[in-house]
Amino acid sequence: MDPPANCVDKLKSFAKSSKDYFNSLVRRTNSRSRGNPIEILKRLQQETFSDLMKLRDRQDKVERMLSIYKTRTGSPFQEASTHVKGEVDVVGSLLFVENIDQEICDIMKKAGVRTGVNSKLIFETTVRKKDTLSAEFMAKHNSQGSHGDVFGSPLTLKKVTYLANVNDWFSAIAIPVGAQFKDVGIGSDPLQSRGLTDFSSFAPPLLDRYHGCAAGLMVRGRNVFASLAEFVSWLGMEPNFVSNSRCLSTFAQVTYQPVEGTKMTLLGLQQKPRLRAQNIRLDSLTIPISSLRFHGSSFSSAEPSSIARNSTDNATSGSLALMLETELDESARIGGWVELQKSNTRNLQWAVCLSDTPEDELGWGMSIGGSVQRPLTLLHFQFEAFLKFTLGKRFNFQPGLVYALNERRGVPALVFRSSWSL
Structure with missing residues (x-):
């Protein structure tokens, strides 16, 4: 190679x-x-x-x-969940009197002792994540039920409320059925501050007064709350809604909290009168425009004699109330209120309350209150003391002593209250 x-x-x-x-x-x-x-x-x-x-x-x-x-469904209730609340309230009394007459019944009525069984169901639904729609059904089992039935009334729709929370400081409310003044105000917890009578509450009975429908605005600040609302009632309403013959009412409330745990509240109510010309019954939510005029107007069908008979109803009436409440600790509170009713005769109501009602322990409460008329004439005075036994978070029992008197006689009574909530 x-x-x-x-x-x-x-x-x-x-x-x-x-x-x-x-x-x-x-x-x-x-x-x-x-x-x-x-x-x-x-x-x-x-x-x-x-x-x-x-x-x-x-x-x-x-x-x-x-x-x-x-997006295709487009319903405001697509993510809504309905919450149901219920309450059964039983109130009974034992009067230490030999003979019952109308005067004793009037004294106990002025004391705010409302015996019977009241059942309540509340359905609440959240709408558009911030708003709340609620409906309240109630049945009363007492002598003042429908048509005087001692066995009570059926469960009926009592209130419908729509609360629109625009933002953290501004809200609007509409109540087409069963409006109360306390619906547009902020006060004490009604279940926690409730005693045996109307005078043992930390708020005046003015807030529990019923009207037909209402619309209002509420503004919240860091330590100030204010609300303004218009209430409308008419002849077609139930008799126990509003006892007077007023049609349009303006309600205002201002609450100021100077320090933590202390609140001062000023309430104002002005009622515009209407003339009771004829015995006309209208359906619910039917309001003639002529009824919203001021007291200078009248119905075209009114007779001169009927206008003369109702001339005393033409004066504008109302109420002015002042509330003060202070929290002593987590469960103890002291407070009082004064209400001046502006009518033909000025009537002044007042009460001072002290309570200590913890959730899981024995609680107690006491109050004094009454009403006077100008010139200084005693119309009513009462003293109340009660104990509160709480079994769990849903049942409580309140026995207590109530002594009520007018300018001539007094009535002692044992009052028992029991509440159960769902």
């Missing part, structure tokens, strides 16, 4: 052996790296990240489909 051919063969064999050597070196390096735990963890992390990205893409597709479905 010639030397050039031998030289080329040697070069080829050297190149092949070099290539085999490098390939074997790379394979050994790869095998070592594959056996390294760090490399294994890196590969597992990459595979897991890939799986998570696939799951996220699927979740995004499902959320897009659900959002399209919610």
Whole structure:
């Protein structure tokens, strides 16, 4: 073999052996790296990240489909949940008198002792995440039930309320049925501050007065609350809603909290009169425009004699009340209120209350109150003291002593109150 051919063969064999050597070196390096735990963890992390990205893409597709479905429905109640609240209130009394007459009944009525069984159901629904729609059903089992039935009345719709919370400091409320003054005000917790009678509450009986329908505005600040509302009542309403013959009422409240736990509240009520021209009964929520005029107007069908008979109703009446309440600790409170009723004869009602009613322990409360008439004439005075036994968070029992008297005689009575809530 010639030397050039031998030289080329040697070069080829050297190149092949070099290539085999490098390939074997790379394979050994790869095998070592594959056996390294760090490399294994890196590969597992990459595979897991890939799986998570696939799951996220699927979740995004499902959320897009659900959002399209919610947009198509367009109902404000699509995510609403209804909460049901219930309460059964039983009040009984034992009078320490030998003979019962009308005067004793009037004294106990002025004392605010309302015996009987009251059942209440409240349905609340959240609308548009901030607003609240509620309906209240009530049944009264006492001698003043429907048509004088001593067994009580059926469960009927008593109140409908729509509260629109525009933002944290401004709200609007509309009550087409069963409006009360306390619906547009902020006061004490009615269940916690309730005693045996109307005078043992930390708020005047003015707030519990019923009207037909109302609309109001409420403004909240850091330590100030104010509300203004218009209430409308008419002849077609139930007799126990409003006892007087007024049609349009303006209610205002201003609450100021100077320090934590202390509140001062000023309440004002002005009632515009109407003329009682004929015995006309209108259906609920039927309000003639002529009835909303001021006292200078009259009905076109009114007779002069009827206008003369009702001339005493033309004077504008109302009430002015001042409340003060201070929290001594978590469960003990002291407070009082004064209410001046502006009518033909000025009537002043007042009460001072002290209570300590913890949730899971024995509680107690006491109050004194009454009413006087100008010139200083005692119309009513009463003293009340009670104990409160709480069993769990849904049942409580309140026995107490009430002594009420007018300018001539007094009536002592044992009053028992029991409440159970759902």
